[in-house]
Amino acid sequence: MAERILKYLSENSEVNTLKLAEVFKEDHQKVIGALKSIQANGDLVSAEPVSDKQIELTTEGKLVAKAGSHEANIYNAVPEAGISQAELMKLPNAKVGFSKAMSNGWVLVDKSVNPPLVKKKVAEIKDLVQDQLKLLQAGQPTGLSDKEKADYKKRKLIQESIIKSFVLRKGPDFSLTLNKLETDLTTEMLASGSWKSLKFKEYNLDALGVPPSSGFLHPLLKVRTEFRQIFLEMGFSEMPTNNYVENSFWNFDALFQPQQHPARDAHDTFFVSEPQFSHKFPEDYLQRVKTVHRKGGYGSQGYGYHWQYKETQKNLLRTHTTAVSARMLYKLAQQKEFKPTKLFSIDKVFRNETLDATHLAEFHQVEGVIADYNLTLGDLIGVFAEFFKKLGITELEFKPAYNPYTEPSMEIFCFHPGLGKWIELGNSGIFRPEMLLPMGLPRNVTVIAWGLSLERPTMIKYGFNNIRDLVGPKVDLEMIQKSPPCACFMGCRRSPS
Numbered sequence: 001m002a003e004r005i006l007k008y009l010s011e012n013s014e015v016n017t018l019k020l021a022e023v024f025k026e027d028h029q030k031v032i033g034a035l036k037s038i039q040a041n042g043d044l045v046s047a048e049p050v051s052d053k054q055i056e057l058t059t060e061g062k063l064v065a066k067a068g069s070h071e072a073n074i075y076n077a078v079p080e081a082g083i084s085q086a087e088l089m090k091l092p093n094a095k096v097g098f099s100k101a102m103s104n105g106w107v108l109v110d111k112s113v114n115p116p117l118v119k120k121k122v123a124e125i126k127d128l129v130q131d132q133l134k135l136l137q138a139g140q141p142t143g144l145s146d147k148e149k150a151d152y153k154k155r156k157l158i159q160e161s162i163i164k165s166f167v168l169r170k171g172p173d174f175s176l177t178l179n180k181l182e183t184d185l186t187t188e189m190l191a192s193g194s195w196k197s198l199k200f201k202e203y204n205l206d207a208l209g210v211p212p213s214s215g216f217l218h219p220l221l222k223v224r225t226e227f228r229q230i231f232l233e234m235g236f237s238e239m240p241t242n243n244y245v246e247n248s249f250w251n252f253d254a255l256f257q258p259q260q261h262p263a264r265d266a267h268d269t270f271f272v273s274e275p276q277f278s279h280k281f282p283e284d285y286l287q288r289v290k291t292v293h294r295k296g297g298y299g300s301q302g303y304g305y306h307w308q309y310k311e312t313q314k315n316l317l318r319t320h321t322t323a324v325s326a327r328m329l330y331k332l333a334q335q336k337e338f339k340p341t342k343l344f345s346i347d348k349v350f351r352n353e354t355l356d357a358t359h360l361a362e363f364h365q366v367e368g369v370i371a372d373y374n375l376t377l378g379d380l381i382g383v384f385a386e387f388f389k390k391l392g393i394t395e396l397e398f399k400p401a402y403n404p405y406t407e408p409s410m411e412i413f414c415f416h417p418g419l420g421k422w423i424e425l426g427n428s429g430i431f432r433p434e435m436l437l438p439m440g441l442p443r444n445v446t447v448i449a450w451g452l453s454l455e456r457p458t459m460i461k462y463g464f465n466n467i468r469d470l471v472g473p474k475v476d477l478e479m480i481q482k483s484p485p486c487a488c489f490m491g492c493r494r495s496p497s
């Protein structure tokens with residue numbers, strides 16, 4: 001097409017693109033497209049933009065051009081003997097047709113009979129509206145007066161539109177052929193120096209990108225779905241975890257974590273500067289927490305230090321979802337009657353970590369909590385066996401550990417046959433009475449809990465050694481699109497139980 005345009009211009013001094021579309025019997029848009037590719041080659045042609053008002057038929061106008069005007073249709077529907085107006089009105093567009101036929105003097109209403117009849121007033125008519133619309137459609141002169149135009153517009157038979165086109169003339173670099181422009185600068189061009197004489201296509205910075213065919217779930221989301229499903233199957237309910245900002249009271253103090261604990265240092269925790277402090281706490285509970293830290297109680301000696309209100313008020317980005325568990329357990333303790341409860345959460349936590357291949361400053365924790373009468377370490381191990389079996393993990397080992405809020409505490413390890421070694425999965429324990437009793441939970445209620453990261457099993461499942469391949473700006477989008485849906489940790493199907 002581009003070459004045809006150039007040839008046409010070599011034989012004619014100027015031409016409008018609309019005319020070209022007519023001559024080539026092509027869509028105007030295609031002519032414009034070809035013009036753009038000519039322009040990309042340099043100043044071969046000059047194109048002067050022009051806009052023309054054009055009258056075109058509306059869908060209804062096209063119908064009238066084909067089948068006659070509404071008034072003519074009314075006239076033609078009136079038999080010699082006449083017809084009742086009600087009958088006539090059943091025709092399509094009868095209202096406007098009838099009033100026009102009346103004002104044209106084509107029909108009359110004979111009131112001498114009862115009921116009155118509509119009769120023809122003239123022997124024949126000329127459907128000027130149809131004739132003019134036909135001429136318009138064929139692009140021939142119609143001799144439409146401005147009044148008629150306005151009337152047709154009002155009747156929505158015609159509409160005016162603006163057509164943009166270009167008047168083309170030969171440009172300073174006019175030629176009959178197009179040079180193929182280079183689109184890529186290659187290493188060969190650089191090595192041979194041929195780039196100096198080549199012509200390159202200009203960048204079209206307005207071009208739209210390729211629209212994505214659909215969204216894709218990140219592997220972390222898939223593994224989260226899998227964990228959530230396991231918890232739900234085991235009868236757990238999800239805790240509300242939408243507040244990333246927490247205060248030190250719920251993140252640390254409520255968990256019997258002393259105020260000098262190294263984790264409460266700014267090197268480990270992100271403190272919030274605005275607003276720096278929280279002010280609303282359950283007052284009597286706060287007093288009980290303060291007391292248990294200072295001098296103990298409930299059979300404990302406490303830590304025996306000077307507990308400070310200012311320290312507990314400090315806002316921070318929660319360092320673990322156990323802060324949410326503490327809030328939920330306190331809420332549970334406020335209920336009139338204690339009911340055994342199983343809770344879980346999977347959400348983001350933040351730590352001021354040195355970033356490396358396996359650590360990020362924000363990651364996800366998976367946390368499970370069971371509150372029931374007289375639970376033991378045996379129950380905790382039993383729950384783990386069931387929980388991890390659903391992930392395809394059957395070989396578990398436990399190692400004594402320490403948390404300020406659990407006693408005993410256990411780290412959980414599993415044997416990974418693919419990696420051929422024991423790997424750490426998470427941390428767990430039985431919440432201390434110094435944490436539960438100030439909340440107001442009954443003495444014979446035990447709470448067992450465990451926490452793991454979401455990233456670790458996801459990395460193992462998807463075979464990543466570096467967490468930056470999973471999260472952050474270096475993530476390969478194709479990896480996300482292609483990652484398999486099964487989140488099973490060991491790369492096998494989950495057992496159906």
Ligand SMILES: N[C@@H](Cc1ccccc1)C(=O)O
Nearest residue numbers: 320322427428429449450451
């Ligand atoms: N909060 C612990 C996990 C944990 C939860 C519940 C009980 C014991 C441990 C962590 O951040 O690692």
